Amino acid sequence: MNLAIELEQETDGRWIAEINELNGVLVYGETRDDAITKVKTLALRVIADRLENGESLRQQIESLIFEAV
Numbered sequence: 457m458n459l460a461i462e463l464e465q466e467t468d469g470r471w472i473a474e475i476n477e478l479n480g481v482l483v484y485g486e487t488r489d490d491a492i493t494k495v496k497t498l499a500l501r502v503i504a505d506r507l508e509n510g511e512s513l514r515q516q517i518e519s520l521i522f523e524a525v
Contacts, residue, residue, distance in 0.1 A: 457513075457520050458523060459475050459477055459499060459521070459522050459523070460475065460476070460477070460523050460525050461473050461474070461475055461492060461495055461496075461522055461523065461524045461525065462474045462475070462476065462525060463491065463492070463524060463525070465488075466484075469486075470484050470486065470491075471484065471485045471486075471487060471490070471491035472491065473485060473492055473494065473495035473524075474495065475495060475499050477514065478499055480502070481495060481498050481499050481502055482495070483495045483498055492522075492524055499522070500520075503520075
């Protein structure tokens, strides 16, 4: 499963990172790297929560690759 991380810098300097493939996975970070770390952490939590609750995912997960775009 490849997950694209979309990044944008706000006018106040904060960074927004979002993974569109996972609804609700959007975070703010003080730096670009901080935002990437936080969004990866949240994505893993969301995936784990869905699997624990028996929810289906769009794709079968055999590996997980994050790509910042």
